[in-house]
Every structure is written in C-alpha cells, then in structure tokens.
Amino acid sequence: MTPPDASPADQVKATDASGRDEPHPTSQLDDVVHQKARLGILAVLAEAERADFTYLKSNLGLTDGNLGRHLEVLAGSGLVHVEKGYVGRRPRTWVTITRAGRHALAGEMAAIRELLRRFESG
Amino acid sequence: MHDNQLHEIAAAEAVLARTEQLRRDARRDTRALAVPLLVLGLLTLGYAVVSYVEQNVIASDLGPGQSRSATDAELQFGQFADTYWGLAGAAGLLVIGLWMGVRSRRLGAGAGAGAWVAGGFGLFLLASVVPFSPLSVMIGMVGFMAPTAFIGIALLVIAWRRRDPRLAVWTVVFGLVVTLAHLGFFTNRLADLLRVTGLTDSVDVHVLVQADLVVLAVLGLILIGAAVRDRRTGAATRRDHEPVLS
Numbered sequence: 001m002t003p004p005d006a007s008p009a010d011q012v013k014a015t016d017a018s019g020r021d022e023p024h025p026t027s028q029l030d031d032v033v034h035q036k037a038r039l040g041i042l043a044v045l046a047e048a049e050r051a052d053f054t055y056l057k058s059n060l061g062l063t064d065g066n067l068g069r070h071l072e073v074l075a076g077s078g079l080v081h082v083e084k085g086y087v088g089r090r091p092r093t094w095v096t097i098t099r100a101g102r103h104a105l106a107g108e109m110a111a112i113r114e115l116l117r118r119f120e121s122g
Numbered sequence: 123m124h125d126n127q128l129h130e131i132a133a134a135e136a137v138l139a140r141t142e143q144l145r146r147d148a149r150r151d152t153r154a155l156a157v158p159l160l161v162l163g164l165l166t167l168g169y170a171v172v173s174y175v176e177q178n179v180i181a182s183d184l185g186p187g188q189s190r191s192a193t194d195a196e197l198q199f200g201q202f203a204d205t206y207w208g209l210a211g212a213a214g215l216l217v218i219g220l221w222m223g224v225r226s227r228r229l230g231a232g233a234g235a236g237a238w239v240a241g242g243f244g245l246f247l248l249a250s251v252v253p254f255s256p257l258s259v260m261i262g263m264v265g266f267m268a269p270t271a272f273i274g275i276a277l278l279v280i281a282w283r284r285r286d287p288r289l290a291v292w293t294v295v296f297g298l299v300v301t302l303a304h305l306g307f308f309t310n311r312l313a314d315l316l317r318v319t320g321l322t323d324s325v326d327v328h329v330l331v332q333a334d335l336v337v338l339a340v341l342g343l344i345l346i347g348a349a350v351r352d353r354r355t356g357a358a359t360r361r362d363h364e365p366v367l368s
Contacts, residue, residue: 036137043141047148048231049284055230059147087227109141112134119131 032077033108037062037070042105045080045097053093071095079104152232153286156353157221158277161214162296163345169206169300170338176203177335208249208265211273215242237283241276248272268301292348299341303334 033039040060045051051059057067074080079101083094097105180196192200202209219238226232252261264271274297281290302308312333316322 036140039137039141040144043144044148044231047145047285048152049233050226050231051148052230059144109138112138116131116134116138119127119134 030104030108032073032079033104035070035073037066038074039105039108041067041070041074041095042079042097042101042108045095046102046105050094050096053095056095074101077104148231150356151229152226153284153288154225154352154356155286155288155292156349156356158218158289159292159345159349159352161218162292163342163347163349165207165210165214165342166296166300166338166345167342168210170335170342172203172206173304173338174332174335176200177331204265205249207269207273208245211270211276212242212246212249215239215245215273215276233284237280241280245272245276267305268297269304270297270300273297292345296341296345299337303338303341306334308337309333 033042037060041056044056044059048055053064053067053071056062057064060067062070071080071082075082077100079098081096081098083096085092085094176199180192180199184190215238219235219242222232222238223235226234248261252258268274274293277293277296278290281287281293309331313322313330316325316330
C-alpha cells in the first residue's frame with residue numbers, strides 16, 4: 001500500500017467535521033512495521049508471544065535470508081527480541097515480541113482502519 | 123472515487139485481512155484449550171468423588187443413639203478434602219505447564235510453561251505454607267467458602283497474561299459452579315422446586331442431597347467434552363493450514 005496521491009501537507013493534515021486539523025492516518029504508518037512481511041511477523045508474535053525461526057518461516061512463507069533481514073530490522077527498532085540458543089547440537093533462534101512491538105502493531109492496525117474509515121466516509 | 127483510492131482501499135483491506143488470518147493461525151497453534159479443560163474436568167470429577175466419600179462414607183448417618191470416633195485415615199482424608207483445590211489444583215497446573223512447555227518446544231511457538239508453573243507453585247505455597255502464617259485465618263475462610271477461589275484467580279491471571287478470553291470464560295463457569303455446589307446451592311434449589319411442585323415427599327432426602335455432587339460430575343464431564351471438541355477442531359483446522367504470505 002502506498003500513501004495517497006496528495007500533496008505532503010494534505011497527507012499529514014486533514015480537516016475533520018468540526019473544522020479541526022487532525023493528522024492524516026498515513027502519517028501514523030510506520031515504515032518499519034508497514035512492510036508486509038514485518039507486519040506478518042509482528043502479528044504472529046503478538047498471538048504466539050514467542051516463536052522460533054522455523055515456525056515463522058513456514059507460517060509466513062519466507063526464505064531464511066528474507067526472514068533474517070526482516071528480523072534484523074525489527075530487532076534494530078526494538079520491536080522484537082532475538083535469542084539464539086541450541087537444542088542439543090542444533091542451533092535454534094527464538095523471537096519474542098517486545099512491548100514496543102505490540103504498541104507498534106496496534107498503532108499500525110489502528111492507522112490502517114482509520115484510513116479505511118476515511119475512504120469509506122468519502 | 124478515483125481508481126487510486128479504490129486501489130488504496132483494496133490494499134488496506136487486504137493487509138487487514140492477511141494480518142487477522144495470521145493472528146488466527148498463530149492463536150489456533152499456540153492456545154490449545156484442550157489440556158487445561160481436560161485437567162480441570164478430571165479435577166472436578168475427582169472433587170465430586172472426594173465430596174461423595176466425605177459426605178456419604180465418612181460423615182454418614184449412624185443409627186439412633188450410635189456414635190463413633192473418626193479414624194486417623196478418615197481425619198487425613200478430611201484434611202486432603204479441605205486442601206484438594208490447593209494441592210490437586212497445583213499439581214494440575216504443573217501438569218498443564220509441563221504439557222504446554224513440551225508443546226511449544228515441539229511446535230516452535232507459544233509462551234511455554236512459565237505462567238502455568240508459576241500458578242502451580244503459587245497454589246502449592248498457599249495450600250502448604252500459608253496455613254502456618256498470620257494470613258491463615260483469612261485465607262482459610264476464603265477457601266472454606268469458595269474452595270476454587272485461588273485456582274480460579276490463578277487461571278484468570280494466566281488467561282489475562284496469555285490474552286485468552288476462552289480460558290477466562292471457562293474459568294468463571296468452573297469457579298462459579300463448583301463454589302455453588304460446595305455451598306449446597308443446587309440441592310437447595312432442587313428442594314425448592316420439589317416443594318413448589320408438591321413432590322417433596324416423593325423424593326428420598328438422601329437422594330436429594332446428592333444434587334450438588336451430580337452437578338459437579340456433570341460439570342467435569344462437560345469440561346472433558348469441551349476439551350475433546352477443542353482438540354478435534356484444532357486438528358481439523360491444522361490440516362487446512364497453508365502459509366498466507368509469499
């Protein structure tokens with residue numbers, strides 16, 4: 001999803017029914033979270049709380065490299081915590097969602113819903 | 123509406139739908155209710171049996187003018203019955219925790235055993251250590267009036283931490299029914315019903331007072347039935363599961 005085709009000022013501000021300026025929902029979209037795969041990772045972790053690399057890979061249909069890069073971005077922003085360990089001799093990577101990650105996911109979903117509401121109300 | 127806006131709406135709806143689907147899949151995988159319900163059902167059936175023995179064997183009516191002292195075994199059984207939901211309940215939570223830990227390790231997803239084990243140890247401490255603490259009278263009163271109060275609180279905290287409303291609903295139903303049965307509510311309402319319908323004399327009082335035990339047994343069977351149903355539903359939806367992102 002790309003931001004609406006409007007001037008930057010229009011994208012950030014809109015006027016509500018009472019004449020007050022309120023931020024346009026697209027200004028609430030976070031580039032880190034908005035990406036499809038990263039949003040999926042956060043959605044899975046918000047329910048599972050903790051998941052390993054293999055579970056995320058198979059549920060999201062991503063390759064090892066792709067998932068690894070997205071996790072680096074999310075971990076770099078403090079939205080997930082990555083913990084590497086071993087089960088026997090096999091390495092196993094567990095990913096946990098952080099409080100900031102839950103907030104970011106909730107904010108993103110709220111912004112998308114608000115965007116839809118505005119489109120639908122014309 | 124511009125084509126561009128239509129495209130935006132479709133894209134936003136697709137993102138929402140995909141995210142909700144992923145959440146549902148992860149919820150289905152990690153929040154199996156079957157084992158908690160199975161364990162609660164078995165514990166409730168066990169409590170019905172314990173209550174039956176206490177009510178009909180240990181505290182049974184003697185003949186006119188007869189009396190006897192309780193044996194050591196009967197006293198010990200009475201103590202066990204008093205702490206049933208503290209000790210058996212704690213063991214039940216630990217069993218659930220063990221199963222959840224193994225499951226999340228195998229599946230590669232889920233919060234694991236932590237909350238269940240903490241709840242189990244908390245209950246065990248309440249049942250075994252607190253009787254010797256200054257809080258013993260208050261906790262004893264609560265346990266006497268509502269024996270499932272503490273396991274109920276532990277389960278509600280777990281449901282809240284795991285964001286599991288279904289577990290919370292089942293916990294409330296379980297806690298309420300067991301407490302009402304413990305207080306003799308169902309026997310009294312059945313007696314009221316028989317009085318209103320004029321059938322009091324047609325039912326033996328020894329049968330009438332078993333109403334609460336019957337309700338406990340039925341609740342235990344309902345919980346086990348719900349566990350079996352949840353397991354079947356989970357297995358069926360897992361078969362249909364496909365990755366939704368590419």
